[in-house]
Amino acid sequence: MTLSSGPVTDKTLSLRPAAVVMELERLGSFSPTRLSFARRLTRLMYQSRWQISCVAFDLDEGGYGSAIYRLETAAKRYHIVVFSRHIADEQRTDRVIADTWDLTFGLVEGEVDDALLASLEANMPLQEAGRQHPRLLVLSRANRSVRNFDAFVAALCAGEQPDVACLLEAGYLYRTTAVYGNGKFGIADYDRLRTGADFYQPFSPQMTAVYVLREFSVAQVEHIARHKNAAAAVELDSGLRRYLGIGNSTGLGMAPFLINHPQLINHWVYAREQALAVASGQSPSEEHRIHMVRLCRRAMAYFAEMRVEDSAQSERNIVVYEELDQIVAWLEQVPLEPSLWRQLMDWAETSLSLETQELINTLLIECYPDEVDALEELMSVEEKLDLTPDMPLVQLKQLLETHFDWAIEADFEAAEARYWFWYQSAEKEEPRLGVRGEEAGEEKELALAIAPRAQRVYHAITDFLVDHPRALTIDLLLAHPEHMKAVRRIQTMVATAFGEIRANLWHRDMKPMHLLRTKLSFLGAHRFDPRGDRWVRVTFFQGAPVLSDFDDADADPALFDDWSFPIAPKQQRGLEPR
Amino acid sequence: MKVSLNELQAVCRKAFLGMGFTESHAEDAADMVAWMQSHGLDGLTALSEGLECVKASALQARPEILYEDADLAVVNGQQLSVLASGNLAMELAFAKARARGLSVIKIRHCRQRQLIMGYVCRLADRGMNVTAFWRHAQSPLTEQVVGFRARSNVPFIRVYQLDEAPEENEANDGITIMMANHVDLLPTMRSEHEYALLARHDESDLLAAHRQALEEGILVLPEVWQQLKTLAGHTLVEASSTSRAGAGPAD
Numbered sequence: 001m002t003l004s005s006g007p008v009t010d011k012t013l014s015l016r017p018a019a020v021v022m023e024l025e026r027l028g029s030f031s032p033t034r035l036s037f038a039r040r041l042t043r044l045m046y047q048s049r050w051q052i053s054c055v056a057f058d059l060d061e062g063g064y065g066s067a068i069y070r071l072e073t074a075a076k077r078y079h080i081v082v083f084s085r086h087i088a089d090e091q092r093t094d095r096v097i098a099d100t101w102d103l104t105f106g107l108v109e110g111e112v113d114d115a116l117l118a119s120l121e122a123n124m125p126l127q128e129a130g131r132q133h134p135r136l137l138v139l140s141r142a143n144r145s146v147r148n149f150d151a152f153v154a155a156l157c158a159g160e161q162p163d164v165a166c167l168l169e170a171g172y173l174y175r176t177t178a179v180y181g182n183g184k185f186g187i188a189d190y191d192r193l194r195t196g197a198d199f200y201q202p203f204s205p206q207m208t209a210v211y212v213l214r215e216f217s218v219a220q221v222e223h224i225a226r227h228k229n230a231a232a233a234v235e236l237d238s239g240l241r242r243y244l245g246i247g248n249s250t251g252l253g254m255a256p257f258l259i260n261h262p263q264l265i266n267h268w269v270y271a272r273e274q275a276l277a278v279a280s281g282q283s284p285s286e287e288h289r290i291h292m293v294r295l296c297r298r299a300m301a302y303f304a305e306m307r308v309e310d311s312a313q314s315e316r317n318i319v320v321y322e323e324l325d326q327i328v329a330w331l332e333q334v335p336l337e338p339s340l341w342r343q344l345m346d347w348a349e350t351s352l353s354l355e356t357q358e359l360i361n362t363l364l365i366e367c368y369p370d371e372v373d374a375l376e377e378l379m380s381v382e383e384k385l386d387l388t389p390d391m392p393l394v395q396l397k398q399l400l401e402t403h404f405d406w407a408i409e410a411d412f413e414a415a416e417a418r419y420w421f422w423y424q425s426a427e428k429e430e431p432r433l434g435v436r437g438e439e440a441g442e443e444k445e446l447a448l449a450i451a452p453r454a455q456r457v458y459h460a461i462t463d464f465l466v467d468h469p470r471a472l473t474i475d476l477l478l479a480h481p482e483h484m485k486a487v488r489r490i491q492t493m494v495a496t497a498f499g500e501i502r503a504n505l506w507h508r509d510m511k512p513m514h515l516l517r518t519k520l521s522f523l524g525a526h527r528f529d530p531r532g533d534r535w536v537r538v539t540f541f542q543g544a545p546v547l548s549d550f551d552d553a554d555a556d557p558a559l560f561d562d563w564s565f566p567i568a569p570k571q572q573r574g575l576e577p578r
Numbered sequence: 579m580k581v582s583l584n585e586l587q588a589v590c591r592k593a594f595l596g597m598g599f600t601e602s603h604a605e606d607a608a609d610m611v612a613w614m615q616s617h618g619l620d621g622l623t624a625l626s627e628g629l630e631c632v633k634a635s636a637l638q639a640r641p642e643i644l645y646e647d648a649d650l651a652v653v654n655g656q657q658l659s660v661l662a663s664g665n666l667a668m669e670l671a672f673a674k675a676r677a678r679g680l681s682v683i684k685i686r687h688c689r690q691r692q693l694i695m696g697y698v699c700r701l702a703d704r705g706m707n708v709t710a711f712w713r714h715a716q717s718p719l720t721e722q723v724v725g726f727r728a729r730s731n732v733p734f735i736r737v738y739q740l741d742e743a744p745e746e747n748e749a750n751d752g753i754t755i756m757m758a759n760h761v762d763l764l765p766t767m768r769s770e771h772e773y774a775l776l777a778r779h780d781e782s783d784l785l786a787a788h789r790q791a792l793e794e795g796i797l798v799l800p801e802v803w804q805q806l807k808t809l810a811g812h813t814l815v816e817a818s819s820t821s822r823a824g825a826g827p828a829d
Contacts, residue, residue, distance in 0.1 A: 131579060134580060134582065134794055182582075182584050184584070184585065186795060187582060188582065189583045192792040423815045423821075425821045426816050426817050427817035427821065432815075432821045434820070434821070440816070440818065441821075444812075444813055444815050474669055474673045477669070478640060478666060478670065479640075481600060481602070481639035481640050481666060482600050484603070485601045
């Protein structure tokens with residue numbers, strides 16, 4: 001693989017094998033790390049001294065209207081524009097087929113003059129149905145957590161602070177249901193940003209817009225409270241302010257991204273695994289051990305507080321909590337040996353749950369910021385799946401046997417192994433899963449299952465070589481052009497460190513949730529709260545610094561960096577996970 | 579109306595799939611059209627005006643090879659669009675040039691020849707020097723030559739009219755492409771015949787057009803967009819109560 005930004009990569013490090021890392025269930029157990037995009041954003045904002053200020057706040061007493069925030073970086077000026085509209089309770093839905101939302105918002109490159117504002121106001125609330133402006137970098141929408149929103153307004157206008165307990169089930173006032181970038185509905189192409197100074201990392205503009213929405217959400221409830229009771233209303237306490245995040249409700253629409261961007265996913269995993277190899281290869285000092293214990297305890301408190309609806313996820317959280325307790329006891333007793341982290345990982349791998357294994361890896365990476373943070377530069381890549389038409393076919397066959405053995409040896413004929421098919425619904429052109437042989441649309445199946453395609457290519461090569469033993473790849477494709485897409489992908493991905501996600505996306509037991517969590521963990525989402533296999537609610541930026549923190553010259557630098565696994569302010573100790 | 583490059587590629591890809599192209603051919607054809615459009619070379623007009631020909635080309639993913647040796651290939655374009663099998667013909671020439679240093683491929687009897695630039699740019703990006711040549715009309719005789727230097731994703735383009743046509747001036751509805759692994763093949767205008775330069779696009783012009791497309795969006799005629807969306811709609815499955823069940827949690 002080509003890793004041009006590679007001064008930070010160390011090829012002598014021992015990475016975990018792809019066969020272990022790229023199993024879908026393991027990927028679906030990942031927790032966000034300090035390399036995740038949300039964490040990177042607050043570091044970048046602090047280090048690069050981004051300035052964000054509210055330049056227009058035209059809301060009525062009910063909180064409806066518009067607001068504009070200005071972002072100044074060393075390179076450019078941007079604006080985040082928010083429109084708040086009244087909607088009836090029955091219109092408020094997280095379903096992707098919704099067509100109205102409490103808030104619509106976006107990140108705009110450059111100035112927002114009256115003409116642009118009018119254009120945004122006419123189109124942004126329509127979301128997918130609008131024709132968006134090419135200077136709009138991000139387009140999104142959000143719905144209220146009605147219970148939290150009302151509780152916050154009621155408390156603040158009564159001169160009190162809201163009860164933190166209401167944030168344990170949903171740690172936000174607003175929940176986004178889609179955050180669009182990269183040219184959707186007329187907005188700017190990611191290619192335009194890729195060479196710029198500020199948003200060259202994938203999803204960095206989306207994270208920025210969501211971060212600013214968090215500020216708006218607090219400003220809005222305070223504004224409404226003031227209008228309801230100017231005499232008594234108070235501002236939100238700084239601890240609660242930081243503990244508020246922004247929710248996100250995500251479904252199957254996210255899943256194809258993981259399959260359609262294999263080089264990018266490979267880079268994300270490579271950066272994470274490189275960071276893990278760096279961290280776990282360190283000989284820990286006593287300070288590092290103490291730090292690791294502190295991180296484990298914080299994660300325990302986080303899991304103890306978390307309330308999720310899904311019983312299976314709730315059970316997994318309990319297991320993680322109990323296993324972290326064992327790890328803390330172990331860390332506090334064992335001798336401080338140079339191989340301590342390796343010992344911990346080996347124990348976890350043989351005895352602890354997948355979620356705990358990957359949580360330990362996240363925490364180990366957290367312990368070594370100086371050694372791993374430069375790896376964030378590996379999180380972007382120019383994606384190109386190129387053909388090598390002059391590759392001898394015997395070589396392609398051998399590469400398949402080496403790197404796609406998991407696919408060519410699988411059984412795709414059994415009914416269970418070909419249970420699902422993926423298709424795109426005419427409704428908002430969103431991806432869906434259908435049962436093969438039962439539901440309509442099989443003839444329009446999306447080609448997301450890579451494993452059976454790799455197997456078909458392998459069989460085609462084997463057959464072709466019988467009569468053409470010295471054939472090149474182009475010879476096969478001239479005879480079987482239908483394999484061109486798969487061959488391009490195979491030839492490209494065999495050169496990468498981690499290659500493909502190892503899963504049969506047709507299989508009855510395949511859980512789309514794992515795909516969603518994989519991506520969400522790299523984005524930096526916390527509090528995975530699945531709603532069945534195809535839908536999940538998460539929280540971004542809970543525990544992150546707020547805008548006023550960036551203006552505080554005396555603020556502890558750790559505030560801008562060390563905010564993972566947030567725990568409630570003034571939390572009650574000794575809570576057990578439910 | 580204005581659309582983004584990504585949006586144009588996505589809609590074109592689905593439209594080609596809707597016409598019956600294989601996946602890789604649909605992706606390549608979409609990239610070819612979008613590349614042209616985003617470089618100010620009006621790929622959408624070429625597509626839209628020749629849409630019936632493109633539809634007829636959908637199932638012809640395999641180029642018909644009339645002659646082939648280690649350095650040369652002649653392919654029958656069968657009066658179809660270069661979007662049909664131009665990608666594989668180009669890859670064949672690419673493989674030969676990699677093996678032999680230089681290769682020549684002739685695609686006879688093909689349509690929408692200018693769209694081939696949208697694929698040739700990929701080969702240049704992969705390190706190949708490429709020059710493509712074709713004639714637009716016989717009377718007056720006009721010719722077009724397009725040259726990509728290796729690792730550059732924009733070409734030099736020259737379109738010119740020859741006032742004195744050569745004696746042998748048979749109809750030529752093909753396209754000739756030369757590829758060289760190590761040698762520049764950029765066109766330099768020299769001719770014993772009088773010629774008039776009709777159009778000239780340098781690398782800097784095309785880069786500026788691309789930059790503008792990314793900054794301001796790509797202008798598309800609404801009727802062409804609708805045409806593409808209609809074709810793309812053939813890839814979608816009608817919504818039903820079952821499909822809606824996958825659209826998120828029940829409220």
